[in-house]
Amino acid sequence: MKKSFLTTLPLLLLLCALVNPALACTTFCLKNRGEVLSGGNYDWIIGDGLVFVNKRGVVKQATVEESDHPARWVSKYGSVTFNQYGRENPTGGMNEMGLVIEVMWLDETEYPKEDARPTTGSQEWVQYQLDTSASVPDAIRNAKKVRITANVKIHYLVSDRAGRAATFEFLKGRMVVHTGTSLVVKTLTNDTYDKSLSYAGRVDLAKATSDGSLDRFARAARKTEEFGKLVESGHKAIAYAFEILSDAAQKNGTELQTRWSIVYDQRRRQIYFRTRQSPEIKMIDAKAFDYSCGTSVKIFDMNTKEGGDVTARFTDYTRQANRDLIEHSFNGTDFLKSLPSDARDAVAAYPESFSCALGKQKVRSKQRAQVSFMRSHKKR
Numbered sequence: 001m002k003k004s005f006l007t008t009l010p011l012l013l014l015l016c017a018l019v020n021p022a023l024a025c026t027t028f029c030l031k032n033r034g035e036v037l038s039g040g041n042y043d044w045i046i047g048d049g050l051v052f053v054n055k056r057g058v059v060k061q062a063t064v065e066e067s068d069h070p071a072r073w074v075s076k077y078g079s080v081t082f083n084q085y086g087r088e089n090p091t092g093g094m095n096e097m098g099l100v101i102e103v104m105w106l107d108e109t110e111y112p113k114e115d116a117r118p119t120t121g122s123q124e125w126v127q128y129q130l131d132t133s134a135s136v137p138d139a140i141r142n143a144k145k146v147r148i149t150a151n152v153k154i155h156y157l158v159s160d161r162a163g164r165a166a167t168f169e170f171l172k173g174r175m176v177v178h179t180g181t182s183l184v185v186k187t188l189t190n191d192t193y194d195k196s197l198s199y200a201g202r203v204d205l206a207k208a209t210s211d212g213s214l215d216r217f218a219r220a221a222r223k224t225e226e227f228g229k230l231v232e233s234g235h236k237a238i239a240y241a242f243e244i245l246s247d248a249a250q251k252n253g254t255e256l257q258t259r260w261s262i263v264y265d266q267r268r269r270q271i272y273f274r275t276r277q278s279p280e281i282k283m284i285d286a287k288a289f290d291y292s293c294g295t296s297v298k299i300f301d302m303n304t305k306e307g308g309d310v311t312a313r314f315t316d317y318t319r320q321a322n323r324d325l326i327e328h329s330f331n332g333t334d335f336l337k338s339l340p341s342d343a344r345d346a347v348a349a350y351p352e353s354f355s356c357a358l359g360k361q362k363v364r365s366k367q368r369a370q371v372s373f374m375r376s377h378k379k380r
Contacts, residue, residue, distance in 0.1 A: 024256065025104040026216050026248035029186035030227040030241060031163035038159045038264045039241040040102035042082070042091055043250045046332035047259035047276050049302040050325050051284065052087055053314060054079045056096075057293035057357050060088075060131070062120040063350060064149055071118035071146045074357045075131035078291025080271060080284060082262065082302065086326045087317070087351045089123040090130075096291055097134040098161030098266040101126050105190050109153035111170045122150040129158065136164040140177055143168060157188040161266045167193045187224050189217040189248075196221075216248045223247070238263055238272055242281070260302060273302070280307030289314075293356035323348035 027040040056078045062070040081093030092102040103126060120128050125148055133139040139158045148170065159165040165186040166179035178193050189196060190213035200218040208215040223244045232240050241263040249258040262273040271284040282304075288311050289298065297317035300310060326344050330336040 024190055024211070024213065024216075024250060025102070026220055026245065027102040027104060027157040027188050028220050028224045028241075028244060029100075029157065029159040029163065029165040030224060030237070031186075032228050032230055032232065032237075034231070034233045035237045036098075036159075036161060036163040036266045037237055037241050038094075038100040038102070038157075038165075038266060039245050040092055040157075040262050041245050041248055041250075041258045042260050042262075043256055043258045044084075045256060046084070046329060047303065048325060048328045048332065049082055049084045049260065049275070050087075050321070051300040051302060051314075052081050052083055052090070052093075052317070053289045053291070053298035054081060054088075054127070054130070055293045055295065055297060056131075056291045058131075058354050059357050060127075060354050062118070062124050062128075064119050064121065069116075069118045071120045071124075071128065073128060073132055075293075077131060077134065078289065079127075079130040080286045080289070081127065081130065082260070082273075083325070084329050085123070086329075086347055087297075087322050088127055089121070090126050091123070092126065092262065093130055094264045094266065094269070094271060094286060095130040095133075096269070096286065098269055099130060099133055099135065099139065100159050100264045100266060101129055101139075102157050102262075103154045104157070104188055106153055106155040106169065106192065107190075108192055109155060109170050110173050111148045111150065112173050112175065115147060117145065117147040119147050119149040122148050122152040122154055126156070133158075135160045135162065136166045136179060139168075140166060140179065143175060143177075155188065155192075157186070159186065159266070161269075163266075169193065185221040185224055187217055187221040189213040189220070191217065211250055220244050220248055238265065242272075242274075274307075275303050277303040278305050278307075280305075282307050282310045285309065285311045293358070319348055319352065322351070 024043040025041055030037040056075050058075045061072045064070045077095040077097055079093050079095035081090035083090045094100045129139050132142050136158055156168040165183055166177050167188050169176045169192060184197060196214060196217040199214040200221045203218050205218060205222060208218040245261040250256055260273055260275040264271050269286045271286060272281055274281045298314035299317050299321055300314045326348050330339055
């Protein structure tokens with residue numbers, strides 16, 4: 001079957017990394033007696049990005065071919081996400097319950113073969129989980145309900161407000177989850193968790209100085225473990241998380257560089273971030289937003305120059321803003337440069353096909369009433 005522009009969307013997102021498998025990211029979850037923080041670096045060839053405020057109570061459908069049985073769900077929770085290739089396709093984010101998800105490239109990824117489960121794209125899986133999961137146990141249960149269909153090889157670190165965390169990897173067609181006692185350290189880079197943990201256990205940390213995945217894991221894992229023994233809190237804890245991200249950042253590449261660094265304060269539901277283009281740290285108070293369906297989706301340009309609290313500087317979403325983001329990001333990504341304008345238009349417009357769950361019920365009730373009226377009218 002020939003694919004439409006919309007059904008190609010899951011393959012577009014990060015698929016360009018197939019051309020350059022050096023895509024590198026570092027994530028972790030920190031917990032001590034008073035703090036729960038998660039952090040992540042996004043390392044890539046371009047740095048355009050928007051922050052989106054997504055709504056609860058929205059009826060959604062994944063962008064996959066009809067024959068692939070697309071997943072459908074209603075968002076239970078609002079979220080704040082960081083998106084580079086358009087709305088509804090985040091690289092990471094946090095929902096209003098304090099659940100955080102970040103993605104990283106993993107060459108060994110092999111998603112499950114076709115079965116009876118509905119499917120999502122690899123980036124849509126992030127939004128699906130933020131929409132439907134309040135905790136790591138929720139995320140594990142919800143992950144079993146869908147199947148990822150994509151050529152995009154990534155794995156995920158998920159953490160919640162209680163400090164629980166889990167890695168989600170898809171190896172040899174099976175989902176592999178490390179959590180609880182099997183997640184010895186809450187850190188993930190660009191090798192499988194088992195391989196990374198084995199390396200960290202035998203390497204001389206003084207020699208683990210490269211930008212490579214295993215060395216980054218070893219350094220970040222040590223700092224993650226040490227945080228549990230500290231009483232750092234508030235701004236000192238945030239600074240500690242940014243130190244880990246700075247140590248793991250890609251600094252010397254001619255193309256691949258750390259484009260943004262994010263720290264999520266899950267107990268306070270605040271987000272701190274900086275970008276390569278705008279290095280002053282910005283803060284978002286995720287508690288301040290109205291996540292009700294029917295209210296305007298909000299957006300913020302990640303590379304805005306000013307720092308500090310930017311919560312009040314979010315503006316109403318427009319299709320043009322989404323289209324502009326897609327234009328910049330696609331033009332900056334070799335694999336996507338040739339995608340025609342009408343395809344980009346379709347990608348930008350697709351999220352507007354979603355509706356509020358209550359509104360959809362009202363429409364259906366009205367339609368049923370109209371059908372009933374027409375039938376009774378015919379009988380007369």
